[in-house]
Amino acid sequence: MSLFPSLSHPWLLAPLALAIEAVIGYPPRLFAAIGHPVTWIGSLIAWTDRNFNRLHDSFATRRLAGFLILTALLFFVFLVASFVQDLLLHGGMPFVIGFPLLALCASSLLAQRSLHDHVQAVGDALANEGIEAGRSAVARIVGRDVTQLDEAGILRAAVESLAENFSDGIVAPAFWLALGGLPGLCLYKTINTADSMIGHRTERHEAFGFSAAKLDDVVNWPAARLAALWLCGAAALLSYTSPELSARRAFAITRRDARGHPSPNAGWPEAAMAGALGRRLGGPRAYAGTIIEDKWIGDGMAPMTQTDLGRALTLYRLACFLNGAGLTLLCLVIALA
Template sequence: MDLNATLPLAALAVAIEAGLGYPRALFEAIGHPVTWIGALIARADRGLNRDDQSFANRRALGFLALGIVLATAGGGAYVVTLAIAAAVPSHPIGVLVTALIASSLIAQRSLHAHVRAVAEALDQGGLSAGRQSVAAIVGRDVESLDEPGVARAAIESLAENFSDGIVAPAFWLALGGLPGGLCYKATNTADSMIGHRTKRHEAFGYAAARLDDLVNFFPARLSVLLVAAAALLVPGASAGEALRIALRDSRGHPSPNAGWPEAAFAGALGLRLGGPRIYGQIRIEDAWIGSGKATVSAADIRRALALYRCACLIHCCVLTLLALFFIARA
């Protein structure tokens, strides 16, 4: 891919999504690329992940399923890219049209709305409403959460999804154009659906989980730098602590990548995130991240959202500057 084309594509996609999001009417009419990919993954899971297969065979079939999903997503995106290039003679207009499509892979507005809804639910409806709202964005057992637990879960989701819902898809759009971005989204969706260490998916989801770890390696660490830079602009936030806690505590997270943005948010805001949690009635003794307060509130969610907005703005500006630099060199 030509960075003179793919970097502007990534920058435009991020800017378009920040301004427009993904219109609800469009979602109701045709769905969303993630729902299409999810349907394909679910079909592969039903058809290939059978109990009568050995562990080794199920792992091999998981690789096959992931290959089918990636080939479908990447191949489809490549065909769309070629079709736009053929139908739109003007290169800048072609990039803009492609960016409109690529903006569906970025989740700035929807993530902000979902996390803000948790803060509003806690303020207006108390613990029960907060639990119901946060259940839309986390996989843990929300009935076991108290109010600080609900607030921590919302901030943890905000931090993790800043990396894999915004920085990572833009990163792969910048490197691989629309096919790169869609293949990333397919990998991330596969990991969220089948990349779990459960009896059903420990073997079949192995390929998805490991590839997701790989493709999120650099974006997760880049997100720390963006959060630290944003902390310079947010009153009461600390850029130095964002970096220090990320370096100190990120490896205590069960995910090799999610701990980096979570630790950066915890350090920047003076919070303590993570800790024990319950998934499917099983208590997971995760380590605490950060040295600040654990009694997190709706007000802290709003502080995290302010940090998030600044980080998104800096991210968009950096992409734009890089795009202009490569265009100027051409």
């Protein structure tokens, strides 16, 4: 009996895709040539928003329209992803070629390398070109108004983005890839992209994007807790060589502050990161000229520094490894069961 059928289980697909993405990322030349799967999905969502989110309709009608459009979009994405997965695994191609190609396709929807590079770019811009360059760099990864941020504020925004996107850019997509193969991954990315585009409490999107926002909360629930666990685990391992990092503090702040975040999920990795570093994250911030009085997460009163950003990136790298190792261990257990 061949070992390949058991190894074709989606659980093995996730660690392989994570490994591929960590090594090669998504090549800029490929992006310039054909774009990115998320941009394709985003274009579909933007088209539905323009054509079906009619402001003159009632609130209830627009909420129903949003639900129906999201359902249709998810069904379409599921069919396409299922076709690609079935073609690569069962379309006559040798398994040793088809399965790695499937993992390569899946790797395009993971963001370990790109997130690391974007956050590192914030520190590099501040160090080499000054505060205006730092603001421009951090504006690429956060939605808040960055024009009044000082150096500590820029670094704090970068660390917050690193923690939150570790959950919904790496842990969550890998989790759903492991559970449902390429279709599971694509469904998650569609929901997450829809939430980021239309899941806002604005006059235009509060009704139409309601389903996307609520469904995104549901699909990110397990990954947010796992992301906090991996960050705490990384802090525990690194504390032997970097006593400034504390797993005990990370666990304590996560238990105390994670639920105080406006999002039911984002607070978990942010609290773990804040506790591990001994710094505060969150707090008041400006969006389109409006001040949002979010609660502070963590106890550290010292301003965020470049050293803290470096430690956060080290935590992130090890947490990514723990995430991949956990999925690998689980897939081996399943394959051998």
